[in-house]
Amino acid sequence: MSGLAVGSMYALIALGFVLIYKSTKILNFAHGEIIMVSAFICFYLVSSYKVSFWLAVPITMALAGLLGVVTERFVLRPMLGEPVFSVVMVTIGLSIFLRSISGIIFGHDNYIFPNPFPTEPLNLGGIVISHTHLWTMVVAVVLTVIFFLFFKFTRMGLAMRGTANDQDTATLMGVNVRKVFALTWALAFIIAALAGIFLANVMVLNIGLTFVAISAFPAVVLGGLESVPGAILGGLAIGVIENLAGGYLEQIIGGGVKDVTAFVVLFLILMFRPYGLFGKKEIERV
Protein backbone atom coordinates (compact mmCIF):
# COMPACT_ATOMS: atom_id res chain seq x y z
CA MET A 1 0.00 0.00 0.00
CA SER A 2 2.78 2.42 0.79
CA GLY A 3 4.18 1.38 -2.58
CA LEU A 4 1.04 2.71 -4.19
CA ALA A 5 1.32 5.91 -2.19
CA VAL A 6 4.90 6.50 -3.31
CA GLY A 7 3.85 5.43 -6.77
CA SER A 8 1.16 8.06 -6.96
CA MET A 9 3.83 10.60 -6.12
CA TYR A 10 5.95 9.32 -8.98
CA ALA A 11 2.88 9.44 -11.16
CA LEU A 12 2.33 13.10 -10.37
CA ILE A 13 5.95 13.88 -11.23
CA ALA A 14 5.80 11.72 -14.34
CA LEU A 15 2.75 13.63 -15.51
CA GLY A 16 4.85 16.80 -15.65
CA PHE A 17 7.48 15.06 -17.77
CA VAL A 18 4.87 13.61 -20.09
CA LEU A 19 3.10 16.92 -20.56
CA ILE A 20 6.27 18.59 -21.78
CA TYR A 21 7.33 15.64 -23.87
CA LYS A 22 3.93 15.28 -25.44
CA SER A 23 3.84 18.78 -26.80
CA THR A 24 7.49 19.67 -27.34
CA LYS A 25 9.40 16.37 -27.66
CA ILE A 26 11.74 17.55 -24.91
CA LEU A 27 12.52 15.63 -21.76
CA ASN A 28 12.89 18.28 -19.11
CA PHE A 29 15.78 17.28 -16.88
CA ALA A 30 15.17 20.36 -14.74
CA HIS A 31 11.79 19.11 -13.56
CA GLY A 32 13.12 17.97 -10.18
CA GLU A 33 14.59 21.39 -9.55
CA ILE A 34 11.25 23.06 -10.16
CA ILE A 35 9.65 20.63 -7.72
CA MET A 36 12.22 21.48 -5.09
CA VAL A 37 12.15 25.22 -5.69
CA SER A 38 8.38 25.43 -5.50
CA ALA A 39 8.30 23.32 -2.35
CA PHE A 40 10.70 25.84 -0.82
CA ILE A 41 8.61 28.78 -2.03
CA CYS A 42 5.51 27.29 -0.45
CA PHE A 43 7.42 26.54 2.74
CA TYR A 44 8.66 30.10 3.06
CA LEU A 45 5.22 31.50 2.28
CA VAL A 46 3.73 29.45 5.09
CA SER A 47 6.48 29.71 7.67
CA SER A 48 8.01 33.15 7.14
CA TYR A 49 5.13 35.17 5.73
CA LYS A 50 2.41 33.39 7.72
CA VAL A 51 0.25 32.86 4.69
CA SER A 52 -2.33 30.16 5.29
CA PHE A 53 -1.55 26.89 3.57
CA TRP A 54 -4.63 26.94 1.34
CA LEU A 55 -3.68 30.38 0.06
CA ALA A 56 0.00 29.51 -0.25
CA VAL A 57 -0.71 26.66 -2.66
CA PRO A 58 -2.33 28.75 -5.40
CA ILE A 59 0.32 31.47 -4.96
CA THR A 60 3.07 28.90 -5.37
CA MET A 61 1.35 27.46 -8.41
CA ALA A 62 1.05 30.91 -9.96
CA LEU A 63 4.72 31.67 -9.28
CA ALA A 64 5.74 28.31 -10.73
CA GLY A 65 3.67 29.00 -13.81
CA LEU A 66 5.36 32.36 -14.19
CA LEU A 67 8.75 30.71 -13.80
CA GLY A 68 7.71 28.28 -16.51
CA VAL A 69 6.89 31.07 -18.94
CA VAL A 70 10.13 32.88 -18.13
CA THR A 71 12.18 29.70 -18.57
CA GLU A 72 10.52 28.99 -21.87
CA ARG A 73 11.10 32.52 -23.12
CA PHE A 74 14.77 32.86 -22.20
CA VAL A 75 16.13 29.33 -22.23
CA LEU A 76 14.00 27.20 -24.52
CA ARG A 77 12.75 29.69 -27.10
CA PRO A 78 16.24 30.36 -28.53
CA MET A 79 16.58 26.60 -28.95
CA LEU A 80 13.50 26.28 -31.16
CA GLY A 81 14.42 24.09 -34.12
CA GLU A 82 17.78 22.98 -32.71
CA PRO A 83 18.64 19.26 -32.52
CA VAL A 84 17.15 17.28 -29.63
CA PHE A 85 20.56 16.70 -28.09
CA SER A 86 21.21 20.42 -27.63
CA VAL A 87 17.78 21.07 -26.15
CA VAL A 88 18.14 18.22 -23.66
CA MET A 89 21.58 19.44 -22.70
CA VAL A 90 20.17 22.93 -22.14
CA THR A 91 17.67 21.50 -19.66
CA ILE A 92 20.49 19.64 -17.93
CA GLY A 93 22.42 22.89 -17.70
CA LEU A 94 19.33 24.58 -16.33
CA SER A 95 18.89 21.79 -13.82
CA ILE A 96 22.34 21.99 -12.26
CA PHE A 97 22.19 25.78 -12.40
CA LEU A 98 18.90 25.91 -10.49
CA ARG A 99 20.03 23.27 -8.01
CA SER A 100 23.22 25.08 -7.06
CA ILE A 101 21.53 28.45 -6.91
CA SER A 102 18.94 26.96 -4.56
CA GLY A 103 21.75 25.41 -2.56
CA ILE A 104 23.25 28.88 -2.17
CA ILE A 105 19.94 30.54 -1.32
CA PHE A 106 18.13 27.91 0.74
CA GLY A 107 21.11 26.13 2.27
CA HIS A 108 21.46 22.41 2.79
CA ASP A 109 19.47 21.97 5.97
CA ASN A 110 16.42 19.80 6.42
CA TYR A 111 13.09 21.46 7.10
CA ILE A 112 9.87 19.97 8.35
CA PHE A 113 7.01 21.07 6.18
CA PRO A 114 3.96 22.22 8.18
CA ASN A 115 1.47 19.47 7.51
CA PRO A 116 -1.96 20.85 6.66
CA PHE A 117 -3.69 17.49 6.84
CA PRO A 118 -4.84 15.63 9.96
CA THR A 119 -2.00 13.46 11.17
CA GLU A 120 -3.95 10.40 12.33
CA PRO A 121 -4.22 7.93 9.45
CA LEU A 122 -7.50 7.09 7.80
CA ASN A 123 -8.92 3.62 8.01
CA LEU A 124 -10.79 2.66 4.86
CA GLY A 125 -12.21 -0.78 5.51
CA GLY A 126 -8.97 -2.29 6.78
CA ILE A 127 -6.63 -0.29 4.55
CA VAL A 128 -4.74 2.25 6.60
CA ILE A 129 -3.56 5.29 4.74
CA SER A 130 -2.43 8.78 5.68
CA HIS A 131 -4.35 11.83 4.56
CA THR A 132 -1.46 13.16 2.52
CA HIS A 133 -1.11 9.98 0.53
CA LEU A 134 -4.82 9.84 -0.12
CA TRP A 135 -4.78 13.41 -1.37
CA THR A 136 -1.80 12.70 -3.60
CA MET A 137 -3.62 9.82 -5.21
CA VAL A 138 -6.78 11.83 -5.68
CA VAL A 139 -4.92 14.76 -7.21
CA ALA A 140 -2.88 12.49 -9.47
CA VAL A 141 -5.95 10.71 -10.78
CA VAL A 142 -7.96 13.90 -11.25
CA LEU A 143 -5.12 15.62 -13.09
CA THR A 144 -4.66 12.62 -15.33
CA VAL A 145 -8.29 12.60 -16.31
CA ILE A 146 -8.24 16.34 -16.94
CA PHE A 147 -5.14 16.16 -19.14
CA PHE A 148 -6.32 13.09 -20.95
CA LEU A 149 -9.52 14.90 -21.90
CA PHE A 150 -7.60 18.10 -22.61
CA PHE A 151 -5.28 16.46 -25.13
CA LYS A 152 -8.09 14.49 -26.69
CA PHE A 153 -10.87 17.04 -27.07
CA THR A 154 -9.74 20.65 -26.84
CA ARG A 155 -8.38 22.80 -29.63
CA MET A 156 -5.25 23.67 -27.64
CA GLY A 157 -4.62 20.01 -26.85
CA LEU A 158 -4.77 19.22 -30.53
CA ALA A 159 -2.37 22.10 -31.25
CA MET A 160 0.03 20.69 -28.66
CA ARG A 161 -0.07 17.23 -30.16
CA GLY A 162 0.42 18.69 -33.61
CA THR A 163 3.42 20.70 -32.45
CA ALA A 164 4.99 17.61 -30.93
CA ASN A 165 4.48 15.66 -34.11
CA ASP A 166 6.09 18.18 -36.43
CA GLN A 167 6.95 21.72 -35.45
CA ASP A 168 7.34 23.02 -38.99
CA THR A 169 4.09 21.59 -40.26
CA ALA A 170 2.24 22.80 -37.18
CA THR A 171 3.56 26.30 -37.80
CA LEU A 172 2.45 26.12 -41.42
CA MET A 173 -1.00 25.00 -40.34
CA GLY A 174 -1.39 28.16 -38.30
CA VAL A 175 -0.62 26.79 -34.88
CA ASN A 176 0.98 29.41 -32.71
CA VAL A 177 3.93 27.27 -31.69
CA ARG A 178 5.34 29.87 -29.32
CA LYS A 179 2.08 30.11 -27.45
CA VAL A 180 1.85 26.33 -27.29
CA PHE A 181 5.33 26.12 -25.84
CA ALA A 182 4.76 28.84 -23.27
CA LEU A 183 1.52 27.28 -22.13
CA THR A 184 3.03 23.81 -21.92
CA TRP A 185 5.92 24.91 -19.78
CA ALA A 186 3.66 26.92 -17.52
CA LEU A 187 1.31 23.97 -17.04
CA ALA A 188 4.14 21.53 -16.46
CA PHE A 189 5.72 23.81 -13.87
CA ILE A 190 2.37 24.16 -12.11
CA ILE A 191 2.06 20.40 -11.88
CA ALA A 192 5.63 20.27 -10.63
CA ALA A 193 4.71 22.78 -7.94
CA LEU A 194 1.81 20.59 -6.81
CA ALA A 195 4.05 17.53 -6.76
CA GLY A 196 6.65 19.49 -4.81
CA ILE A 197 4.18 20.51 -2.13
CA PHE A 198 2.94 16.94 -1.68
CA LEU A 199 6.46 15.54 -1.70
CA ALA A 200 7.65 18.00 0.92
CA ASN A 201 4.73 16.86 3.06
CA VAL A 202 5.67 13.22 2.87
CA MET A 203 9.45 13.59 3.01
CA VAL A 204 11.70 16.14 4.62
CA LEU A 205 12.21 19.33 2.70
CA ASN A 206 15.76 19.79 1.46
CA ILE A 207 17.74 20.22 -1.73
CA GLY A 208 17.71 16.46 -2.21
CA LEU A 209 14.08 16.59 -3.32
CA THR A 210 15.40 17.00 -6.87
CA PHE A 211 16.61 13.42 -6.93
CA VAL A 212 13.07 12.14 -6.51
CA ALA A 213 12.41 13.42 -10.01
CA ILE A 214 15.34 11.44 -11.32
CA SER A 215 13.85 8.39 -9.64
CA ALA A 216 10.65 9.14 -11.54
CA PHE A 217 12.37 8.66 -14.91
CA PRO A 218 11.82 4.90 -14.81
CA ALA A 219 8.12 5.57 -14.24
CA VAL A 220 7.94 7.85 -17.27
CA VAL A 221 9.74 5.40 -19.49
CA LEU A 222 7.76 2.41 -18.26
CA GLY A 223 4.52 4.18 -19.04
CA GLY A 224 5.71 5.49 -22.37
CA LEU A 225 6.95 9.01 -22.83
CA GLU A 226 3.87 10.36 -24.53
CA SER A 227 1.12 8.60 -22.66
CA VAL A 228 -0.76 10.40 -19.90
CA PRO A 229 -2.43 7.30 -18.42
CA GLY A 230 0.88 5.49 -18.89
CA ALA A 231 2.56 8.01 -16.60
CA ILE A 232 0.11 7.16 -13.82
CA LEU A 233 0.35 3.40 -14.27
CA GLY A 234 4.13 3.54 -14.68
CA GLY A 235 4.43 5.60 -11.53
CA LEU A 236 2.31 3.23 -9.50
CA ALA A 237 4.14 0.18 -10.87
CA ILE A 238 7.57 1.60 -10.08
CA GLY A 239 6.43 2.58 -6.59
CA VAL A 240 5.22 -0.94 -5.89
CA ILE A 241 8.30 -2.59 -7.43
CA GLU A 242 10.60 -0.40 -5.37
CA ASN A 243 8.82 -1.24 -2.16
CA LEU A 244 8.77 -4.95 -2.91
CA ALA A 245 12.49 -4.86 -3.69
CA GLY A 246 13.05 -2.97 -0.46
CA GLY A 247 11.11 -5.63 1.42
CA TYR A 248 12.48 -8.79 -0.14
CA LEU A 249 15.78 -8.11 -1.90
CA GLU A 250 17.26 -5.98 0.83
CA GLN A 251 17.60 -8.99 3.13
CA ILE A 252 19.53 -10.89 0.48
CA ILE A 253 21.72 -8.26 -1.14
CA GLY A 254 21.96 -5.55 1.45
CA GLY A 255 20.87 -1.99 2.04
CA GLY A 256 20.18 0.53 -0.66
CA VAL A 257 18.76 -1.91 -3.19
CA LYS A 258 15.49 -0.02 -3.06
CA ASP A 259 16.96 3.10 -4.58
CA VAL A 260 18.68 1.35 -7.41
CA THR A 261 15.98 -1.14 -8.44
CA ALA A 262 14.09 1.48 -10.40
CA PHE A 263 17.17 2.16 -12.49
CA VAL A 264 17.77 -1.51 -13.20
CA VAL A 265 14.13 -1.68 -14.29
CA LEU A 266 14.68 1.41 -16.43
CA PHE A 267 17.66 -0.21 -18.11
CA LEU A 268 15.68 -3.38 -18.80
CA ILE A 269 12.68 -1.50 -20.18
CA LEU A 270 14.90 0.50 -22.48
CA MET A 271 16.50 -2.69 -23.71
CA PHE A 272 13.34 -4.60 -24.47
CA ARG A 273 10.61 -2.04 -24.97
CA PRO A 274 12.10 1.43 -25.39
CA TYR A 275 8.78 3.05 -26.17
CA GLY A 276 7.23 1.88 -22.90
CA LEU A 277 3.97 0.11 -22.23
CA PHE A 278 1.67 2.69 -23.79
CA GLY A 279 3.99 4.75 -25.94
CA LYS A 280 3.92 4.79 -29.69
CA LYS A 281 6.60 2.99 -31.57
CA GLU A 282 8.29 5.46 -33.83
CA ILE A 283 9.03 4.67 -37.40
CA GLU A 284 11.95 6.60 -38.73
CA ARG A 285 12.08 7.97 -42.19
CA VAL A 286 15.16 9.31 -43.83
Place this chain on the structure above:
Amino acid sequence: MAIRSPTFKESYYEDIKLFQTIWIKFWVAVLVLGLVLLPIIGDPYFVYLVNLSCIATVAALGLNILTGFTGQVSLGHAAFLAIGAYGSSIMALRFNTPFWVNLLFGGGAAAVAGAIVGIPCLRLKGLYLAMATMAFGVVVEYLVITWDGLTGGVRGMNMPKLAFAGYSLDTDEKMYVFLLVITGLMLAAAKNITRTRVGRAFVAIRDRDIAAETIGVNITYYKVLSFAISSFYAGVAGGMYSYTIGYIHPEHFTLLLSIQYIAMIIVGGMGSIVGTVFGAVFIVVIPEFIKLFAQGSAKLFPFMKDRYDEEWNIAFFGLLIMIFLIFEPGGLYSIWTRIKVSFKNWPFTY
Protein backbone atom coordinates in the same frame (compact mmCIF):
# COMPACT_ATOMS: atom_id res chain seq x y z
CA MET B 1 49.51 31.90 -63.24
CA ALA B 2 46.71 31.24 -60.85
CA ILE B 3 46.96 32.75 -57.40
CA ARG B 4 47.07 29.97 -54.85
CA SER B 5 45.07 30.41 -51.71
CA PRO B 6 46.84 29.55 -48.47
CA THR B 7 44.58 26.55 -47.98
CA PHE B 8 45.01 25.04 -51.42
CA LYS B 9 44.97 21.25 -51.34
CA GLU B 10 45.84 18.98 -54.22
CA SER B 11 45.01 15.61 -52.73
CA TYR B 12 42.88 14.06 -50.03
CA TYR B 13 45.93 13.07 -48.05
CA GLU B 14 46.99 16.68 -47.89
CA ASP B 15 43.59 17.51 -46.49
CA ILE B 16 43.82 15.07 -43.59
CA LYS B 17 47.48 15.64 -42.78
CA LEU B 18 48.14 15.70 -39.04
CA PHE B 19 49.89 19.06 -39.15
CA GLN B 20 48.41 21.15 -41.91
CA THR B 21 51.09 23.82 -42.20
CA ILE B 22 54.58 24.37 -40.95
CA TRP B 23 53.18 27.03 -38.64
CA ILE B 24 51.01 24.55 -36.78
CA LYS B 25 54.10 22.40 -36.23
CA PHE B 26 55.88 25.48 -34.96
CA TRP B 27 53.13 26.42 -32.50
CA VAL B 28 52.80 22.87 -31.24
CA ALA B 29 56.56 22.89 -30.61
CA VAL B 30 56.25 26.20 -28.74
CA LEU B 31 53.41 24.79 -26.65
CA VAL B 32 55.37 21.67 -25.77
CA LEU B 33 58.43 23.76 -24.87
CA GLY B 34 56.30 26.02 -22.69
CA LEU B 35 54.77 23.06 -20.90
CA VAL B 36 58.19 21.52 -20.30
CA LEU B 37 59.53 24.79 -18.88
CA LEU B 38 56.46 25.42 -16.71
CA PRO B 39 57.52 23.44 -13.61
CA ILE B 40 60.90 25.18 -13.68
CA ILE B 41 59.70 28.75 -13.99
CA GLY B 42 56.05 28.59 -12.95
CA ASP B 43 54.21 28.41 -9.68
CA PRO B 44 53.61 24.88 -8.30
CA TYR B 45 49.91 25.64 -8.32
CA PHE B 46 49.97 26.01 -12.10
CA VAL B 47 51.57 22.61 -12.31
CA TYR B 48 48.76 21.18 -10.25
CA LEU B 49 46.18 22.85 -12.51
CA VAL B 50 47.85 21.45 -15.61
CA ASN B 51 47.75 18.01 -13.99
CA LEU B 52 44.02 18.30 -13.45
CA SER B 53 43.58 19.61 -16.98
CA CYS B 54 45.42 16.59 -18.35
CA ILE B 55 43.06 14.18 -16.62
CA ALA B 56 40.05 16.20 -17.71
CA THR B 57 41.35 16.31 -21.29
CA VAL B 58 41.72 12.56 -21.56
CA ALA B 59 38.27 11.91 -20.09
CA ALA B 60 36.63 14.61 -22.20
CA LEU B 61 38.34 13.24 -25.33
CA GLY B 62 36.62 9.94 -24.68
CA LEU B 63 33.25 11.60 -24.29
CA ASN B 64 33.82 13.70 -27.39
CA ILE B 65 34.62 10.62 -29.47
CA LEU B 66 31.33 9.10 -28.34
CA THR B 67 29.11 12.17 -28.26
CA GLY B 68 30.79 14.66 -30.55
CA PHE B 69 31.94 12.32 -33.30
CA THR B 70 29.54 9.38 -33.12
CA GLY B 71 26.57 11.35 -31.85
CA GLN B 72 25.69 9.00 -28.99
CA VAL B 73 24.68 10.95 -25.90
CA SER B 74 26.14 9.62 -22.67
CA LEU B 75 25.24 10.71 -19.16
CA GLY B 76 27.22 7.87 -17.62
CA HIS B 77 30.76 8.87 -18.42
CA ALA B 78 31.66 9.14 -14.73
CA ALA B 79 30.80 5.45 -14.32
CA PHE B 80 33.53 4.45 -16.76
CA LEU B 81 35.92 6.76 -14.98
CA ALA B 82 35.02 5.01 -11.74
CA ILE B 83 35.60 1.59 -13.29
CA GLY B 84 39.01 2.71 -14.53
CA ALA B 85 39.98 4.33 -11.25
CA TYR B 86 38.90 1.38 -9.12
CA GLY B 87 40.26 -1.13 -11.61
CA SER B 88 43.74 0.36 -11.59
CA SER B 89 43.74 0.96 -7.84
CA ILE B 90 42.77 -2.62 -7.11
CA MET B 91 45.48 -3.90 -9.44
CA ALA B 92 48.05 -1.65 -7.78
CA LEU B 93 47.03 -2.53 -4.23
CA ARG B 94 46.40 -6.25 -4.58
CA PHE B 95 48.87 -7.34 -7.20
CA ASN B 96 51.52 -4.63 -7.05
CA THR B 97 51.71 -4.47 -10.82
CA PRO B 98 53.61 -1.67 -12.58
CA PHE B 99 51.70 1.48 -13.40
CA TRP B 100 51.30 0.91 -17.13
CA VAL B 101 49.68 -2.44 -16.46
CA ASN B 102 47.32 -0.74 -14.02
CA LEU B 103 46.38 2.03 -16.42
CA LEU B 104 45.87 -0.40 -19.27
CA PHE B 105 43.86 -2.68 -17.01
CA GLY B 106 41.70 0.23 -15.87
CA GLY B 107 41.19 1.33 -19.45
CA GLY B 108 40.55 -2.22 -20.60
CA ALA B 109 38.02 -2.92 -17.87
CA ALA B 110 36.20 0.28 -18.72
CA ALA B 111 36.31 -0.57 -22.43
CA VAL B 112 34.77 -3.99 -21.80
CA ALA B 113 32.08 -2.38 -19.65
CA GLY B 114 31.54 0.20 -22.37
CA ALA B 115 31.10 -2.46 -25.03
CA ILE B 116 28.67 -4.33 -22.78
CA VAL B 117 26.64 -1.17 -22.26
CA GLY B 118 26.95 -0.30 -25.92
CA ILE B 119 25.32 -3.50 -27.17
CA PRO B 120 21.89 -3.00 -25.53
CA CYS B 121 22.11 0.69 -26.37
CA LEU B 122 22.30 0.00 -30.10
CA ARG B 123 18.55 0.35 -30.42
CA LEU B 124 18.40 3.54 -28.43
CA LYS B 125 18.87 7.08 -29.59
CA GLY B 126 18.90 10.59 -28.20
CA LEU B 127 16.76 10.90 -25.10
CA TYR B 128 16.40 7.20 -24.44
CA LEU B 129 20.12 6.68 -24.73
CA ALA B 130 20.74 9.54 -22.33
CA MET B 131 18.45 7.87 -19.80
CA ALA B 132 19.95 4.42 -20.28
CA THR B 133 23.49 5.69 -19.73
CA MET B 134 22.33 7.69 -16.74
CA ALA B 135 20.75 4.55 -15.26
CA PHE B 136 24.02 2.72 -15.84
CA GLY B 137 25.87 5.47 -14.02
CA VAL B 138 23.57 5.20 -11.01
CA VAL B 139 23.91 1.42 -10.92
CA VAL B 140 27.71 1.57 -11.06
CA GLU B 141 27.79 4.15 -8.29
CA TYR B 142 25.61 1.85 -6.20
CA LEU B 143 27.83 -1.17 -6.93
CA VAL B 144 30.95 0.74 -5.94
CA ILE B 145 29.36 1.65 -2.62
CA THR B 146 27.88 -1.76 -1.86
CA TRP B 147 30.72 -4.03 -2.96
CA ASP B 148 32.96 -2.78 -0.21
CA GLY B 149 35.04 -5.94 0.00
CA LEU B 150 36.55 -4.95 -3.32
CA THR B 151 36.21 -1.19 -3.45
CA GLY B 152 36.36 -0.09 0.15
CA GLY B 153 32.80 1.24 -0.11
CA VAL B 154 32.17 4.62 1.45
CA ARG B 155 35.55 4.53 3.20
CA GLY B 156 37.19 5.08 -0.14
CA MET B 157 40.52 3.73 -1.22
CA ASN B 158 44.07 5.01 -0.84
CA MET B 159 46.30 4.73 -3.84
CA PRO B 160 50.03 4.16 -3.49
CA LYS B 161 52.34 6.71 -5.10
CA LEU B 162 53.35 5.94 -8.59
CA ALA B 163 56.77 4.39 -9.06
CA PHE B 164 58.55 4.55 -12.39
CA ALA B 165 61.82 2.67 -12.97
CA GLY B 166 62.75 2.90 -9.31
CA TYR B 167 61.82 6.55 -8.86
CA SER B 168 58.79 7.41 -6.80
CA LEU B 169 56.68 10.12 -8.44
CA ASP B 170 55.62 11.66 -5.17
CA THR B 171 55.28 15.35 -6.06
CA ASP B 172 53.04 17.22 -8.46
CA GLU B 173 56.05 18.17 -10.57
CA LYS B 174 57.04 14.57 -11.09
CA MET B 175 53.46 13.52 -11.83
CA TYR B 176 53.29 16.41 -14.28
CA VAL B 177 55.73 14.91 -16.75
CA PHE B 178 54.06 11.54 -16.53
CA LEU B 179 50.55 12.93 -17.06
CA LEU B 180 51.68 15.14 -19.94
CA VAL B 181 53.22 12.22 -21.78
CA ILE B 182 50.08 10.09 -21.41
CA THR B 183 47.84 12.98 -22.44
CA GLY B 184 50.02 13.61 -25.48
CA LEU B 185 49.80 9.97 -26.50
CA MET B 186 46.04 9.91 -26.02
CA LEU B 187 45.62 13.14 -27.99
CA ALA B 188 47.68 11.82 -30.88
CA ALA B 189 45.69 8.58 -30.84
CA ALA B 190 42.37 10.45 -30.84
CA LYS B 191 43.48 12.70 -33.70
CA ASN B 192 44.52 9.65 -35.68
CA ILE B 193 41.32 7.77 -34.96
CA THR B 194 39.26 10.65 -36.23
CA ARG B 195 41.13 11.04 -39.50
CA THR B 196 41.03 7.40 -40.50
CA ARG B 197 38.29 5.12 -41.74
CA VAL B 198 36.96 4.55 -38.21
CA GLY B 199 36.61 8.23 -37.50
CA ARG B 200 34.82 8.88 -40.76
CA ALA B 201 32.45 6.01 -40.01
CA PHE B 202 31.72 7.61 -36.63
CA VAL B 203 30.93 10.94 -38.22
CA ALA B 204 28.71 9.25 -40.81
CA ILE B 205 26.74 7.57 -38.01
CA ARG B 206 26.39 10.88 -36.21
CA ASP B 207 25.15 12.75 -39.25
CA ARG B 208 22.57 10.21 -40.39
CA ASP B 209 22.79 6.66 -39.14
CA ILE B 210 20.35 5.13 -41.61
CA ALA B 211 22.10 6.75 -44.56
CA ALA B 212 25.44 5.54 -43.18
CA GLU B 213 24.09 2.01 -43.04
CA THR B 214 22.91 2.12 -46.64
CA ILE B 215 26.37 3.08 -47.86
CA GLY B 216 27.90 0.15 -46.03
CA VAL B 217 28.96 1.37 -42.63
CA ASN B 218 28.51 -1.47 -40.16
CA ILE B 219 26.54 0.45 -37.53
CA THR B 220 26.57 -2.27 -34.89
CA TYR B 221 30.33 -2.65 -35.06
CA TYR B 222 31.16 1.03 -35.10
CA LYS B 223 28.72 2.02 -32.38
CA VAL B 224 30.07 -0.63 -30.02
CA LEU B 225 33.61 0.32 -31.02
CA SER B 226 32.88 3.95 -30.25
CA PHE B 227 31.51 3.03 -26.84
CA ALA B 228 34.57 0.88 -26.16
CA ILE B 229 37.09 3.54 -27.25
CA SER B 230 35.31 6.24 -25.30
CA SER B 231 35.21 4.09 -22.17
CA PHE B 232 38.85 3.17 -22.61
CA TYR B 233 39.75 6.86 -22.53
CA ALA B 234 37.56 7.34 -19.47
CA GLY B 235 39.15 4.33 -17.78
CA VAL B 236 42.68 5.59 -18.38
CA ALA B 237 41.62 9.02 -17.12
CA GLY B 238 40.23 7.31 -14.02
CA GLY B 239 43.58 5.60 -13.45
CA MET B 240 45.42 8.90 -13.90
CA TYR B 241 43.00 10.48 -11.46
CA SER B 242 43.55 7.92 -8.74
CA TYR B 243 47.34 8.21 -9.13
CA THR B 244 47.26 12.00 -9.01
CA ILE B 245 44.82 12.51 -6.16
CA GLY B 246 45.97 9.47 -4.24
CA TYR B 247 42.52 8.72 -2.87
CA ILE B 248 39.27 7.66 -4.49
CA HIS B 249 35.77 7.67 -3.13
CA PRO B 250 32.39 6.80 -4.68
CA GLU B 251 31.34 10.43 -4.29
CA HIS B 252 33.98 11.49 -6.81
CA PHE B 253 32.12 9.74 -9.62
CA THR B 254 28.55 10.99 -9.58
CA LEU B 255 26.16 12.19 -12.26
CA LEU B 256 27.53 15.66 -11.65
CA LEU B 257 30.95 14.59 -12.94
CA SER B 258 29.36 13.25 -16.13
CA ILE B 259 27.61 16.57 -16.57
CA GLN B 260 30.91 18.35 -16.02
CA TYR B 261 32.44 16.41 -18.91
CA ILE B 262 29.45 17.26 -21.04
CA ALA B 263 30.03 20.89 -20.14
CA MET B 264 33.65 20.51 -21.28
CA ILE B 265 32.82 19.20 -24.72
CA ILE B 266 29.97 21.67 -25.21
CA VAL B 267 32.10 24.62 -24.16
CA GLY B 268 35.10 23.36 -26.08
CA GLY B 269 33.38 22.27 -29.23
CA MET B 270 31.62 19.06 -30.16
CA GLY B 271 33.49 16.91 -32.61
CA SER B 272 36.77 18.74 -32.31
CA ILE B 273 39.97 17.45 -30.74
CA VAL B 274 41.50 20.88 -30.19
CA GLY B 275 38.17 22.07 -28.84
CA THR B 276 38.17 19.28 -26.27
CA VAL B 277 41.47 20.51 -24.90
CA PHE B 278 40.15 24.08 -24.78
CA GLY B 279 37.01 22.96 -22.98
CA ALA B 280 38.81 20.76 -20.47
CA VAL B 281 41.32 23.45 -19.57
CA PHE B 282 38.58 26.07 -19.42
CA ILE B 283 36.36 24.08 -17.07
CA VAL B 284 39.30 23.20 -14.83
CA VAL B 285 40.54 26.78 -14.64
CA ILE B 286 37.22 28.63 -14.35
CA PRO B 287 36.66 27.81 -10.63
CA GLU B 288 39.91 29.62 -9.88
CA PHE B 289 38.57 32.75 -11.52
CA ILE B 290 35.27 32.42 -9.68
CA LYS B 291 37.21 32.12 -6.44
CA LEU B 292 39.22 35.23 -7.30
CA PHE B 293 36.06 37.06 -8.21
CA ALA B 294 34.36 36.05 -4.97
CA GLN B 295 37.36 37.20 -2.94
CA GLY B 296 37.52 40.44 -4.88
CA SER B 297 33.86 41.18 -4.38
CA ALA B 298 34.16 40.35 -0.68
CA LYS B 299 36.42 43.39 -0.39
CA LEU B 300 33.78 45.60 -1.97
CA PHE B 301 30.69 44.11 -0.35
CA PRO B 302 31.23 42.80 3.16
CA PHE B 303 28.20 40.48 2.99
CA MET B 304 29.92 38.48 0.23
CA LYS B 305 32.60 37.36 2.65
CA ASP B 306 33.06 33.60 2.96
CA ARG B 307 30.09 33.04 0.74
CA TYR B 308 32.11 31.16 -1.86
CA ASP B 309 31.82 27.40 -2.07
CA GLU B 310 31.65 24.60 -4.62
CA GLU B 311 28.05 25.47 -5.47
CA TRP B 312 29.18 28.56 -7.31
CA ASN B 313 31.27 26.53 -9.71
CA ILE B 314 28.44 24.13 -10.41
CA ALA B 315 25.97 26.93 -10.95
CA PHE B 316 28.43 28.52 -13.33
CA PHE B 317 28.90 25.25 -15.25
CA GLY B 318 25.15 25.06 -15.70
CA LEU B 319 25.06 28.64 -16.89
CA LEU B 320 27.96 27.98 -19.27
CA ILE B 321 26.21 24.98 -20.81
CA MET B 322 23.11 27.06 -21.45
CA ILE B 323 24.96 30.12 -22.76
CA PHE B 324 27.14 28.16 -25.14
CA LEU B 325 24.29 26.04 -26.49
CA ILE B 326 22.13 29.09 -27.07
CA PHE B 327 24.69 31.53 -28.41
CA GLU B 328 27.69 29.54 -29.59
CA PRO B 329 26.83 25.88 -30.29
CA GLY B 330 30.24 25.34 -31.90
CA GLY B 331 31.98 26.13 -28.62
CA LEU B 332 35.30 27.81 -28.02
CA TYR B 333 36.71 26.03 -31.05
CA SER B 334 34.46 27.93 -33.43
CA ILE B 335 35.25 31.23 -31.70
CA TRP B 336 38.92 30.45 -32.12
CA THR B 337 38.52 29.55 -35.78
CA ARG B 338 36.61 32.76 -36.39
CA ILE B 339 39.30 34.88 -34.78
CA LYS B 340 42.00 33.05 -36.70
CA VAL B 341 40.22 33.53 -40.00
CA SER B 342 39.56 37.19 -39.40
CA PHE B 343 43.25 37.75 -38.59
CA LYS B 344 44.35 35.82 -41.63
CA ASN B 345 42.11 37.78 -43.97
CA TRP B 346 42.66 41.15 -42.39
CA PRO B 347 41.82 43.81 -43.60
CA PHE B 348 39.08 42.01 -45.51
CA THR B 349 36.03 40.49 -43.87
CA TYR B 350 36.12 37.31 -45.96
